[in-house]
Amino acid sequence: MRARGVLVLLVVLAALQPACATSTSAILSCRLNEQSLILTAQAVPSAALVPCVAELPAGWSYAGTDIRSGRARFWLDSDRGGLHAVEVELTRSCDTSKAVEVRPAPDESGARVYAEPISLEPALWANRYVVFSGGCTTYRYRFVPDAPSTLSLEAEEALGFFPRSALVQDVQDRFGLTLCGAGAPPCEG
């Protein structure tokens, strides 16, 4: 009887653990058939690009996702940069008034990129904005003290964009239905 009670308590504790954090299973990978990508595209229907994780370098791990109407966020942990080292957020627009425009990376052609350093010492804290048609992706770097600033380059390597048009085509091919928003035929209502 007592053993059963302890077992139940452990099951409850185990079951409650995931509730403490946001999902780790809804990974936004840059590939077709990824339901989280479609949901992200639905969150900001105007965005022509959807941020995603191309490939995580050693020492980085996917930590959580939060997708809701109007915005989609995910964040990464780093063994050197700390927990929640980088957060990526897609919104319809963003405030770049305190940032300076920089040259876009090769996979960001067609977008305008802005950098906003917040602090360099003792830890790199900075925002990076990628503004494109119908959307803006904000990268928030929040490294722990003494973490190398080159980690931001690793993160940029790991992150990418998926064209919304490819998702629209995928939904059409698989279900014969329309993923409402940019690049799709008008929807009902």
Place this chain on the structure above:
Amino acid sequence: MDTRGGSEGTTLRLPPPPDALGHRRRPSGEAPPLPHELGRTGRIWLLLALYLAIAITIAMSYGPLRRAAEAFDTALLRFFAELRTPWLTDLALVVNALASRWTIRILRWVTIGILVAFRRWRHLVVFLGAVVSVEIIAYQLSLAIARPRSFDVRIITDWNGFAMPSRPVVSIAITMIAIAYTLIVPGRSRYLAKWAIAGVLGLLWLTRMYLGVDQPSSLLFGAVLGVALGVTAFRWFAPNDVFPVSYRRGKAAHLDVGGRRGEAIVRAVRDQLGLEVAQVKPVGLEGSGGSTPLRLRVRGEDGTEHSVFAKLYARSHVRADRWYKAGRTILYGALEDEAPFHGVRRFVEYEDYTLRLLEDYDLPTPEPYGIVEITPEREYLIVMEFFDGAVELGDAEIDEQVVDEGLRLVRNLWDAGLAHRDVKPANLMVQDGHLRLIDVFFVQVRPSPWRQAVDLANMMLVLALRSDAPTVYRRALAYFTEDEIAEAFAATRGVASPTQLRTSLKRDGRDLLGEFRALAPARPPIRIQRWSLRRIVLTIGVAIAAFFAVGMVISNWTVFA
């Protein structure tokens, strides 16, 4: 504490021969008198939820089926989207607020407040457990199924996360079901409440389809999941037979003996003890916390009626006893060397044993008639003699003979190596000028000397409440030495006396404890607080458990806040 006198004037002696009034053995496979079950509708809801979960898993993982399901859902959503007008949209947004975080938050906090106000802790625990569990299950299912939001139609309200099951609908469904099962008294009110829940869920189903935010199947799955898990949780962990929803004042330990349970008691007593019960009536509830005391009117073969006393024990009483003992161990440590019982069967077996043991020592306690199974391992009834015409000592006029009998009773308990451990006015009856001792559940064999000393002091205090301290002290010297009496009052302080006795002493106004201490030889107080390894481990364990419990509540705060 439990046996109460009636006005019949005769004492019923029931020698229960095994072949009395046709005992009946329950054959293998036959349901017990009060089966523990979900009920027909509970089973239907659970099966429906299971069926939907399986059907959805298959449909979502097999391409052609998924395509067909999406097409069907989308066709319905398109139909509703074509109906959109500005005023209908405004109305839909208002109705959709029923499933908003604020609505759910308010409903949950109000429910928690009412349950706390009426001290319905069992309902509160099941409510919190059900809500947190269902939220977690729905969240994890939504991640596992990973269904995006609606296609083909414009979504015109806010949403959060994957679509299936619809989490707002799950949340409002479990909340409303919880309210129905914890706040609404069974009967017509609850019946109407269930229809109201169906109405709200139906309205939300239409509204959220109109707004294009959830697919019809996601809404259906959400509603079925919330209702099915809610009904299962409350019917299984807080069945109304055991934990009735009631707004009457009274102790939560007392079970409702009407309805199905009342019928089960009558049937079980007839089958198992061969006694024809004409009436089941709760008695002495105010003096009882660990069981539900009952007076059963029993019809004899000649048609005359007599009373027998019975105590109904359920698993909730075992749990309460476990907490009580853990609490006492933390508070008093090694003085209370008590082991908790491991089941309600053990509970009644022990009380039956103590009744027979005291009878062997010829102490004036009720004669045991037997144990009756109501629900295996969950509820048992112990039946014993009812002291007809007896009155509680607290209400009786007593003379020196009764005082002597009370003191001799403690002397006999000491000589037999026993302690009653619950000597208080409600557990001492006067019948035809003689003292009777009832409620022997706490009797301990070979107790600590401290415990025996406390029994003596409590008995002297109870007797003095109906007389005076000098008389009781003088009579006590016939059975105990002055040192023994001094030890008794050195051992008895504060919580060493039962709550009812402490209340009676306060109400009496006289400082009886002080008077006895003044009469007895001086002796330094016996320390109650003792430390042992068990006590330290238990205290630390409870502190850690409380820490985790608070942590869990804080971690899952968003479920409520």
